Amino acid sequence: MKKKLIVGNWKMNGSLQANAELLSALVQGMPAALTCGVGVAVPSLYLSQVQALVQGSSIALAAQDVSQHEKGAYTGEVSADMLKEFGVRYTLVGHSERRQYHGETDAVVAAKAQAALAKGITPIVCVGETLEEREAGKTEEVVKRQLAAVIQQLGHCISEVVVAYEPVWAIGTGKTATPEQAQAVHAVLRAQLAAATEHAARVPLLYGGSMNAANAAQLLAQPDIDGGLVGGASLKAADFLQIIAAAN
DSSP states (O other), rough: OOOOOOEEESSOOOHHHHHHHHHHHHHHSSSSSSSSSEEEEEOOHHHHHHHHHHTTTTTTEEOOHHHHHHSSSSSOOOOOHHHHTTTTOEEEESOHHHHHOOOOHHHHHHHHHHHHHTTTTTTEEEEEEHHHHHHHHHHHHHHHHHHHHHHHGGGGGGGEEEEOOGGGGGGSSSOOHHHHHHHHHHHHHHHHHHOOOOTGGOOOOEEESOOOOTTHHHHHTTTOEEEEESSSSGHHHHHHHHHHHHHH
16 A cells, blocks of 8 residues: 655744744654654745754655756745755645746746756645636646646656645635545546556645545545645644544
8 A cells, every 4th residue: 555645834834933842742743653754844944943853753844835947046036956955855836826826837837846856856746726617617627737737847757746636725715625526636637647657656646625634534545645735734733643643
């Protein structure tokens, strides 16, 4: 059975004190026999602090974004080389909030995934549809288009990424796709990956739409849901530990 992966996305939350308290509780509360992967995607300002706090633990460090550029006159951006210096193992690319508020196109997301992978950082490629797109019956079309751009950019290396399906209508709204709805989209993504690489089965597909302590077990029981990209619940140690336990 494939190892599950649970990644917490802190978004623009945290403080030096709150981070220390949260990570202390997570490290202490982690299952003794941990069989799933665990990561936290933190604001770039806190990468140094969190690197020190998770050292020696089973928690991997993740960034929330990466520049498509290696270096240069790109004020405010952070390169994959810079992330690598802080021991970053994963980075989100194409999160719906980056697409929505920063105008990131499918091509930009694909370039960011390539930039991360070139430096040995695993990109967590986020795809998902808005409520309007879902109601128009375009869910499959949208997620396939978003993933296709990354497949085209990476070629056979697509088997080295993580994919996260995050229905935009279920992020921070309290709404969640039913396990069946989520599984249906994950099956579409798995089939698309299978057409691109013979190693499609090893690509973790995470669900990222308001996964919480109450619904995690049901979602994770689906055949093509290999883990979660967890938002709000990852800021509460007890809830995040419960989700980890469900994946373990």
